[in-house]
Amino acid sequence: MIHLKQIKKSFQVGDQTVHAIRNLNIDIKQGEYVAIMGASGSGKSTLLNILGCLDTPTEGEYHIAGDSAFELNDDQLSAFRGKQIGFVFQSYNLLPQFTVLENIKLPLLYQKDIDQEASHARALDLARLVGLEDRLDHRPTELSGGQQQRVAIARSLINEPLILLADEPTGNLDTKTEQEILDLFDTLNAQGKTIIVVTHEQEVGERAGRMILMRDGLILSDTTSAHG
């Protein structure tokens, strides 16, 4: 479903050209649970940005669900992100002026022709799935970190995206809450959701069926574990 071919990405920092990604080929199938791992500066975040259509590589091809992502213009990319990709960030990025339910429903704002009732029902289902059905009218500031991240996960799923992209989703959480979030990912993956997690934590990476280890903009190893 996801097809990255000879991806290169370089930045200009002063006089120097920094090669964040040198040459990358990855294929990810539907329903896979992939962890992209590496130390900081390994290029994993750049890769995530490219996967999430937030950034374009200097060279290479990216096909996702049959579309070539680089042939889309800015508006089409926005629409594509909104429909096909669910983002989960390290710092949750919930909007403080809105309630839990409103935050979950936020991506609907940018979708055309929405069935209001159906999407409301889906938002409630998702709130139930992440265990926050009794916190719908709370503000993000009234929630714990774990709860906020659950809201963010529910928000990422509201448009039923093809992939869930998580950038250090447990980076700000304690071990117990981390486990809960990872359990939630397991559940989602078991339901058939494609999940890509970027992390530098070994425990988080090990929960995924496939582990891609990066260093200096190259893939060091790509291992699929037995249980995945």
Add this chain to the structure above:
Amino acid sequence: MDKILATIVLSFRSLKLHKLRSSLTVLGIIFGVASVITMLAVGEGASAAAQESIRKLGSNNIILDSVKKEDTQENQGNLLSYGITYEDIERIQTNVESIESVARLRLYEGEVRYRENSATAEVIACDPSYFHIQQITLHKGRSLCLVDSRNRNDVCVLDSSLAELLFPYQDPFAHKVNFDGSYYQVVGITQTPEEAKSIKDYKVYIPFSSAVANYGEVTTTVSQGSFQREQVDVHQLIINLSSAEHVYAAYGRLERIMNHGHKIDDYTIKVPIRLLEEAAETERLFSILLGSIAGISLLVGGIGIMNIMLATVSERTKEIGLRRAIGAKKKDIVLQFMTEAIVLSLIGGCIGVLLGITMPYLVTQLFEIETKISTLSVTVAFLISGLTGVIFGSYPAIKSANLKPIDALKDI
């Protein structure tokens, strides 16, 4: 439509998050809009009052007044003679075209009495045409007529407040009032305009010819132990022309005639229509001046909005990044921040309009200055407040939309 409504509702929520900041921003617009409306109302009111008093003089009229000059020469026996003469009037009537009618006036002031009731009043000795030219409306009885003039009848018309004062219980029409030794039968009572009632500006009208017969051509006043005798044929002459368009031509003629007959300027010529035009011009300048002062305060308000929106944008960079990540297009972001700016300025506009409508009322109450709120100024001020939001909101909005999603998300 639903989407626009939703955007508006959501922008309210975002603004509510920073109540103090939003209200301070709104304050700039409130004062801007309120001052535009108030300033224009004060300007409009002042000119309306000026124009009304000029209009009362009549735009078809030219008014000549006799003026006593310091260097007016005394001729034989301390007799001071100046001003508009009967010859002048004759020449005017034969040489100036399009005259509808003229009214000669002599003005006296003194005590008007009926038995024990008396008041100081202005006694206007005038031709009957005066009533028509000045559009004086009668409350009861009749006005002065040509027969009164011809027969030098001792009759008078009182204004209603004076009539009430002199005849609290009696029927005025059955009695005579006394002024300077002569008795005048009351034949009419005029309608005193509402605004004149409080000023106690009493008026009595008597026929011009009767005044000449009763008081003669020469008035003698005693001052500092010496007699001073004055001869003024006519204190004021009102020339009523058939239409306003003849006024300027007639004025030119009139100036030449009067210039010819008088060695010194012992008269003035007043042209109400010219005053009216001058007043209109003054009003225009006044409105521009006041409007621009008020406009500057709106501009300052607008800059306040831009300032706050810029702060908001840099503070909410992550929000912008998130919104872009979950599917917002550039134009969605522009729309969001524009809506916030417009909502802010329109809230300011609404409150400003309310304040702007109240302020002129207070100004009138406190300073007794006439004000006049025009619907146009309210509409314009409100629309400008909205426009301020659009103009000053657009730069921050476009700036925010042009942020790259990843750069916006990186920002902490």
